[in-house]
Amino acid sequence: MSNEVALITSAVLLVTAVAALLSKRISISLITLFYSSITLGIIFTLYNGVLVGLLHIVTFAGAVSVLLLTAILMVGEPKLDMNASQAAVATLGAVLVVVALAAYDLLGGLPTVPGPASSYPPTALLQFVWLFRPWDLLILLMVFAASMIVVVNLFSQEEP
């Protein structure tokens, strides 16, 4: 796949993320974060990660966005401002410097790590997950169930 696709999708992802973080209105932040989730899901899908991309879109653009919207509706739209604008500008500058340094370092080429990947049978992703990583799925289910219990407990607390 050509570099232009990666460049365009990365630019869209960064712009939407920065817009979500720097926006003063929380509704604008929510909308741009939604677009950021969609863009990241599209990146995964374009680069042969269809299952991951679809799960990402369903989870973050769907469920988490609705959760955020519900929380915002419950607490109202508060005033959003950064702690100090100078600190925000300094952080943004530091981020740019770190990214430039990382890009300069990475331009030298990434080391390739040899591994036993050739021993894996050429199965589909779902089959691979179910055959070789059952504990991952079990742990995921446990994490999901535990978080749901915590959420239900927190929402069911009575006001003093």
Add this chain to the structure above:
Amino acid sequence: MVTDQLIFLVTAGAMVFLGLGSMSLSRNLIKTIMSFQVLVFGVNLALFASSLGGQFSLISNSLVLFSIIVGACVEAVGLAIVVAVYRKYGTLNPSEIRRLRN
């Protein structure tokens, strides 16, 4: 030579640092959760990009899958805590909450 992997890794690094910076500077708990979401996006992209053009795409996909579920669960719990804190203190400003608690 600039590759897709390099572009995505740099983007992921930028998103992680942006999320961390915004989390530390935010004065609103919902904005903090949003910053955490951007951080999770960066981590997911880095995990995914680390296997582009390599041999470990299946393991990378499994790790991204894991990260997506754990990130979503953490965000759900965080939002529930935010709502509970707002019910108790009536504000989402962490310093104001600290002052009211004292």
